[in-house]
Amino acid sequence: xxxxxxxxxxxxxxxxxxxxxxxxxxxxxxxxxxxxxxxxxxxxxxxxxxxxxxxxxxxxxxxxxxxxxxxxxxxxxxxxxxxxxxxxxxxxxxxxxxxxxxxxxxxxxxxxxxxxxxxxxxxxxxxxxxxxxxxxxxxxxxxxxxxxxxxxxxxxxxxxxxxxxxxxxxxxxxxxxxxxxxxxxxxxxxxxxxxxxxxxxxxxxxxxxxxxxxxxxxxxxxxxxxxxxxxxxxxxxxxxxxxxxxxxxxxxxxxxxxxxxxxxxxxxxxxxxxxxxxxxxxxxxxxxxxxxxxxxxxxxxxxxxxxxxxxxxxxxxxxxxxxxxxx
Numbered sequence: 464x465x466x467x468x469x470x471x472x473x474x475x476x477x478x479x480x481x482x483x484x485x486x487x488x489x490x491x492x493x494x495x496x497x498x499x500x501x502x503x504x505x506x507x508x509x510x511x512x513x514x515x516x517x518x519x520x521x522x523x524x525x526x527x528x529x530x531x532x533x534x535x536x537x538x539x540x541x542x543x544x545x546x547x548x549x550x551x552x553x554x555x556x557x558x559x560x561x562x563x564x565x566x567x568x569x570x571x572x573x574x575x576x577x578x579x580x581x582x583x584x585x586x587x588x589x590x591x592x593x594x595x596x597x598x599x600x601x602x603x604x605x606x607x608x609x610x611x612x613x614x615x616x617x618x619x620x621x622x623x624x625x626x627x628x629x630x631x632x633x634x635x636x637x638x639x640x641x642x643x644x645x646x647x648x649x650x651x652x653x654x655x656x657x658x659x660x661x662x663x664x665x666x667x668x669x670x671x672x673x674x675x676x677x678x679x680x681x682x683x684x685x686x687x688x689x690x691x692x693x694x695x696x697x698x699x700x701x702x703x704x705x706x707x708x709x710x711x712x713x714x715x716x717x718x719x720x721x722x723x724x725x726x727x728x729x730x731x732x733x734x735x736x737x738x739x740x741x742x743x744x745x746x747x748x749x750x751x752x753x754x755x756x757x758x759x760x761x762x763x764x765x766x767x768x769x770x771x772x773x774x775x776x777x778x779x780x781x782x783x784x785x786x787x788x789x790x
Contacts, residue, residue, distance in 0.1 A: 464751070477506050478739070543663070550720065604692065607690060608729065664685060666680075
């Protein structure tokens with residue numbers, strides 16, 4: 464098939480390499496606001512520079528502010544579209560895109576790559592197969608080794624919408640439950656530009672699922688040991704930890720414990736490289752076979768609602784029910 468790719472920044476350039484090498488892709492058409500960058504990436508992967516919408520499917524990796532418009536354009540043309548998260552900065556605009564896409568019947572896949580990570584998939588299967596027994600608690604952690612650029616923070620939507628939205632999505636996907644309420648807080652322990660943008664660089668939250676299960680979550684933009692993303696799910700029979708591998712950036716204080724022995728993960732790209740490749744493959748398979756989206760607009764909206772509840776909780780200092788931000 465012919466695939467169009469819009470946006471050739473860090474994640475877009477990675478997708479370009481993946482798409483160009485995929486056996487389902489006969490021709491890749493790339494586009495970027497930076498023409499020099501477009502020509503460089505196209506030359507490197509063997510793609511064409513042109514109109515990405517003259518294709519059988521479109522992959523969107525442009526800035527957040529353009530996502531809604533490009534998704535709607537693809538839906539209007541009946542072209543299946545993969546778009547990196549988020550759909551839009553706010554709930555109302557995201558809901559409008561969901562409604563328009565539903566009316567068009569076009570395949571839309573939103574990029575939440577953790578669903579395609581082997582560890583998260585194994586945890587989901589184990590929970591559903593009863594290997595953990597009754598689920599009693601969950602812990603989520605997302606910690607970056609260094610903060611993003613200062614100019615990015617005012618446009619990011621804040622740590623809960625930008626960073627922890629992945630935790631909210633994977634929590635729903637692994638457990639099969641919905642988040643009912645959130646009690647969130649945050650702190651500024653690093654650069655002043657976080658506070659100046661109304662954001663925080665350190666986060667914590669207590670979430671309650673619709674079956675009463677308690678979930679704790681932590682985040683940081685200053686995890687100097689390396690990139691650390693984990694999920695602990697504990698039941699009456701067993702406990703599983705996603706992300707506890709030889710490259711987890713942890714050091715044991717116990718004597719004679721050498722684990723982990725590998726080089727810590729430096730960033731999200733290396734940690735989830737295989738998941739990104741699998742995710743693009745799943746999208747192309749859905750296009751080829753006419754299947755359902757593995758990560759729908761409705762999923763993206765549900766995760767955003769939890770993020771909005773978390774941000775409202777942080778701002779007001781009280782627990783917030785997700786239902787408060789769904790109307």
